[in-house]
Amino acid sequence: MRKTLVFFLAVIVLTSCTGNGGRNFKDVKDLNEEGIVVGTLIGSLNVDRIGKDMPKAEMKAYDNDVDALMALTSGKIDAVATDGFSYSQMAGDYPELTVFEDKWHADKLGMIFNKKETELRTHFNQFLAILRKDGSLKRIIDRWLSSSNTVSMPDLKGIPRKGEPIIAVTTGTATATSFMKKDELCGYDIEIMQRFAAYEKRPIEFLTVNFGGLLAAVSSGKADMGANAITITKERAKQVDFSDPYFISYSILVTRCADVAGYKAKTNGSEKSFIGGIVTSFKKNLITEDRWKILMDGLWQTLLITIFAIIIGTLIAAGVSWMSLCKKRWIRSTAHAYISLLEGIPILVLLMLIFYVVFASVGISPTIVAIVTFSMNFGAYMSETFTSTIQGIDRGQKEAGVAIGFTESQTFLYIILPQMVQRLMPTYRGRCVSLLKDTSIVGYIAILDLTKASDIIRSRTFEAFFSLIIITIIYFVLAWLLSKVLGLINTTKK
Amino acid sequence: MSENIIEIKNLTKCFDGGNPVLEDISVDIHKGDVISIIGPSGTGKSTFLRCINMLEQPTDGMILIDGVNIMDKRTPINKIRQKMGMVFQSFNLFDHLSILENLTIGPVKLLGMSEEEAREKGIQLLRNVGLATKADSMPSELSGGQKQRVAIARCLSMSPEIILFDEPTSALDPTMVSEVLAVIRQLAKTGITMLIVTHEMNFARNVSNRVFFMYGGKILEDGLPEQVFGHPQHNETRTFIQRIRSLHFVFSSEDDDFYAMTGAIDNFCVKYSIKTNRIAKLLHIVEEMLLITDRTSGVVIDIEYSETTEDVTVTVLQQSRSLSILNDPETDELALAILQGSSQTLQEEIIPEGVRFTFTV
Numbered sequence: 039m040r041k042t043l044v045f046f047l048a049v050i051v052l053t054s055c056t057g058n059g060g061r062n063f064k065d066v067k068d069l070n071e072e073g074i075v076v077g078t079l080i081g082s083l084n085v086d087r088i089g090k091d092m093p094k095a096e097m098k099a100y101d102n103d104v105d106a107l108m109a110l111t112s113g114k115i116d117a118v119a120t121d122g123f124s125y126s127q128m129a130g131d132y133p134e135l136t137v138f139e140d141k142w143h144a145d146k147l148g149m150i151f152n153k154k155e156t157e158l159r160t161h162f163n164q165f166l167a168i169l170r171k172d173g174s175l176k177r178i179i180d181r182w183l184s185s186s187n188t189v190s191m192p193d194l195k196g197i198p199r200k201g202e203p204i205i206a207v208t209t210g211t212a213t214a215t216s217f218m219k220k221d222e223l224c225g226y227d228i229e230i231m232q233r234f235a236a237y238e239k240r241p242i243e244f245l246t247v248n249f250g251g252l253l254a255a256v257s258s259g260k261a262d263m264g265a266n267a268i269t270i271t272k273e274r275a276k277q278v279d280f281s282d283p284y285f286i287s288y289s290i291l292v293t294r295c296a297d298v299a300g301y302k303a304k305t306n307g308s309e310k311s312f313i314g315g316i317v318t319s320f321k322k323n324l325i326t327e328d329r330w331k332i333l334m335d336g337l338w339q340t341l342l343i344t345i346f347a348i349i350i351g352t353l354i355a356a357g358v359s360w361m362s363l364c365k366k367r368w369i370r371s372t373a374h375a376y377i378s379l380l381e382g383i384p385i386l387v388l389l390m391l392i393f394y395v396v397f398a399s400v401g402i403s404p405t406i407v408a409i410v411t412f413s414m415n416f417g418a419y420m421s422e423t424f425t426s427t428i429q430g431i432d433r434g435q436k437e438a439g440v441a442i443g444f445t446e447s448q449t450f451l452y453i454i455l456p457q458m459v460q461r462l463m464p465t466y467r468g469r470c471v472s473l474l475k476d477t478s479i480v481g482y483i484a485i486l487d488l489t490k491a492s493d494i495i496r497s498r499t500f501e502a503f504f505s506l507i508i509i510t511i512i513y514f515v516l517a518w519l520l521s522k523v524l525g526l527i528n529t530t531k532k
Numbered sequence: 533m534s535e536n537i538i539e540i541k542n543l544t545k546c547f548d549g550g551n552p553v554l555e556d557i558s559v560d561i562h563k564g565d566v567i568s569i570i571g572p573s574g575t576g577k578s579t580f581l582r583c584i585n586m587l588e589q590p591t592d593g594m595i596l597i598d599g600v601n602i603m604d605k606r607t608p609i610n611k612i613r614q615k616m617g618m619v620f621q622s623f624n625l626f627d628h629l630s631i632l633e634n635l636t637i638g639p640v641k642l643l644g645m646s647e648e649e650a651r652e653k654g655i656q657l658l659r660n661v662g663l664a665t666k667a668d669s670m671p672s673e674l675s676g677g678q679k680q681r682v683a684i685a686r687c688l689s690m691s692p693e694i695i696l697f698d699e700p701t702s703a704l705d706p707t708m709v710s711e712v713l714a715v716i717r718q719l720a721k722t723g724i725t726m727l728i729v730t731h732e733m734n735f736a737r738n739v740s741n742r743v744f745f746m747y748g749g750k751i752l753e754d755g756l757p758e759q760v761f762g763h764p765q766h767n768e769t770r771t772f773i774q775r776i777r778s779l780h781f782v783f784s785s786e787d788d789d790f791y792a793m794t795g796a797i798d799n800f801c802v803k804y805s806i807k808t809n810r811i812a813k814l815l816h817i818v819e820e821m822l823l824i825t826d827r828t829s830g831v832v833i834d835i836e837y838s839e840t841t842e843d844v845t846v847t848v849l850q851q852s853r854s855l856s857i858l859n860d861p862e863t864d865e866l867a868l869a870i871l872q873g874s875s876q877t878l879q880e881e882i883i884p885e886g887v888r889f890t891f892t893v
Binding site: 432434435437438439440441442443444445448452453456457460 | 585587610611613614615617618620622623624625626627628637638641642686687690
């Protein structure tokens with residue numbers, strides 16, 4: 039295990055030492071050149087703008103700002119297009135970066151609503167008008183934008199506990215607008231939505247998804263409304279309805295200081311020691327705002343999904359394997375169809391299909407959807423192993439069991455099953471461990487698992503690596519433990 | 533006559549609607565019978581045995597064990613099987629259990645015996661088959677002969693009334709056959725009813741009190757070993773028991789290929805290691821017979837060699853003739869002298885089909 043860690047650190051050190059400089063950018067036009075790479079958020083408007091303003095440059099889309107900025111500092115890309123105020127929150131962490139164009143495009147922000155929820159949208163617009171009129175809208179936004187780290191959520195008493203809740207969707211990873219603080223969502227979008235819930239006298243529940251999943255969640259009916267500093271566009275308006283705009287934000291372009299024309303390198307005297315750096319990172323990533331609690335929540339979800347998926351998946355595998363050994367042809371064909379269907383769909387696609395399409399209009403817990411999906415997938419793969427193992431056990435074993443006077447089911451229980459377990463164990467262990475690791479994609483359907491927890495911490499600390507290393511270690515230990523536990527089953531059987 | 537423990541009536545078995553493998557078998561088996569079932573391959577011996585404990589589902593007929601019809605769907609067949617052990621050609625020990633556990637699993641799970649009692653009995657049984665030291669070994673660590681002895685002990689652990697042996701020594705190295713047969717021989721003295729499908733003729737003759745000869749899905753012969761082996765009632769039985777190999781030729785004109793026949797005889801003799809001087813004599817007989825017979829009216833020659841007695845018999849049938857050839861003055865005297873000189877015995881019979889000569893060489 040220690041060797042693995044050393045290897046990881048070595049890779050990280052190597053990849054973070056590849057910065058270059060001296061591009062001499064003067065204005066936006068300088069970015070429109072072959073060989074220039076500009077990064078931005080997946081699904082954001084900047085994607086189109088890069089295409090339009092700098093068609094010669096290459097565009098790379100990232101899941102969040104932190105990843106894009108890390109890519110920029112490490113020299114993988116040459117500029118990042120992002121929005122002005124979220125960058126203003128992070129600027130302090132990136133002394134080597136500078137804003138190169140601060141009013142590239144103006145964006146009107148709006149809340150999104152399911153097209154069927156016209157009444158809710160009308161209510162919201164009325165509510166917005168009130169907020170604007172008495173000046174509280176400006177106060178709320180300014181308060182969060184001035185310093186999101188110190189501001190906390192106001193205690194809103196008007197939200198009832200009972201009644202039909204408003205389901206609201208957001209990312210929980212956007213600076214100032216929607217983020218996690220001490221395992222609680224906050225930010226001005228969150229505050230506005232909560233105030234709206236109080237105004238509506240209805241409870242409110244939040245779903246967190248990736249930015250790319252916001253529109254899908256609202257248009258499929260998984261959520262009634264959503265907010266995450268979403269810019270109003272015609273394209274998006276085809277899928278969802280927008281509220282009246284409540285804020286104007288500017289998108290900006292960021293690059294490395296060294297690449298801006300006329301930049302002179304400064305000598306930085308305050309290098310931190312390596313150990314000191316780790317201690318600071320540790321505090322920042324785990325202790326501040328009780329961030330370790332988010333990791334614990336994530337760990338719990340990961341374990342929950344893995345363990346239930348293994349149990350249910352094993353039962354499915356047994357059933358499907360029984361079906362594919364059945365004498366009736368249509369039962370066998372059903373089993374084969376199930377197996378080839380599930381083996382042919384990527385697990386992430388299957389997960390999203392089940393969440394956004396199959397259970398679109400049902401208020402089902404995403405954790406249950408994840409358990410169902412992973413059980414089905416695990417069942418399909420394991421059933422083939424089960425079948426071939428049963429077939430691999432000599433017919434004579436069953437005959438001997440039956441001939442001695444066992445019934446068919448006793449023969450299976452006492453003779454066939456123990457031999458199956460012995461032979462299956464290595465493959466089964468491997469599959470279980472691989473299931474554990476596969477669950478890292480459940481963040482796509484609004485589950486706060488271990489990987490998503492690290493995303494959330496990263497979006498708050500603007501540190502790309504530390505939380506990743508933490509969850510790497512946790513996954514590694516979990517996989518090792520799981521393998522050990524399953525190993526016990528085999529030895530106690532003999 | 534002692535009581536019948538197994539009664540089989542009109543037993544028929546077809547696989548997947550094809551030709552019957554067992555055809556209308558009716559037989560009674562008495563308590564304490566030790567029956568060897570012999571016969572060529574593919575005549576239904578194993579299927580017959582497997583029908584008795586319903587490992588194969590009979591197509592038709594009735595099987596009564598202790599008066600209970602086991603083909604009745606309401607009969608709890610697993611209870612019947614507990615009284616009826618089976619020893620398989622391929623041993624089929626439970627691979628995941630130790631030798632002793634192979635012997636205790638049945639009594640503990642099925643007869644409700646305590647673990648301790650079952651272990652004690654298991655050790656005793658292993659001692660009886662000479663394998664007490666292997667109690668904690670796994671099946672994969674044993675030789676074939678040892679595995680089969682364990683399989684027999686496993687049967688006995690259930691205290692059965694009947695044991696079915698399905699070619700218990702066929703999968704064994706020749707060096708291990710005798711250790712297994714010794715155990716079965718010992719068992720035959722205890723009064724357990726046993727049915728043994730076997731290819732070991734000496735064993736069948738010496739150990740059993742009854743022999744079934746199966747042929748073409750039927751029990752062709754059923755009797756005491758000395759009857760079946762000494763005076764078989766059917767040609768098929770004789771051919772099988774004496775392991776007779778034969779050649780058959782038909783001549784219908786002067787132009788039939790004589791050299792093809794001598795070539796075939798030569799190959800046949802070499803294959804069964806018949807000595808050179810006997811081959812010469814055999815060829816003389818065939819040549820001279822063809823000289824003194826009339827091939828145009830049809831001559832049939834049969835040559836038989838028994839691997840057990842090593843006798844060579846030649847039968848020549850002159851068709852469409854009812855008068856002796858030996859006593860015919862026209863017969864070549866030199867040829868007759870050669871025939872007499874080449875054979876140990878010579879016999880001429882007039883039968884409805886013609887004149888038949890039988891020689892032993």
